[in-house]
Amino acid sequence: MKNLLIVASLLAASSAVAADNSFYRCSNGNGERLIEVIYPQGTPVPCEVAYTKAEGREVLWRAANTEGFCEQKAAEFAEKQQSWGWQCELEQRPAIAQPIELQGVEKEVHVLSPDDMPEPVQLPEITDEVEETVVETIETQSQAIVSDAEAVVEPVVEQVVETVEDKVMTVSEAVSTQ
Known part of the structure; x- marks a missing residue:
């Protein structure tokens, strides 16, 4: 059974489309x-391995660069579940994903299909007047930030200068008395 699970996992990992539709x-x-x-961008990477049980769902691993990493971790974790007495089977989702029902869990895990995606929104064109207002606002805010920083830094600098002057005077007095 262990070898069958690993072979099935390798076959699932061999293409993003097949892996995208399989789970244990x-x-x-x-x-x-x-x-x-899970393939958030529909490509082999980035990917993540999600684990759902009665207590809830959590992401166990993520990969941003290494293709096959998530598939390997999922297969290894399914194998570990089997060593704990669980029976794990690799299953396929229909081409258009349907909610997966998990016995004993009240929450359903839904996978979005392309039909579930919202329509793109057309943003209004930015006019010269709007652009000028944005630039003026940024400049005003930047000046306010600089002023605030100067107000905080200036007293500290004055205190440091006074302290240094006091130390120089003390050293000068010590040198002149010798």
């Missing part, structure tokens, strides 16, 4: 757990 469903009595590789 682990069961033990009435308990059920899911181990999913």
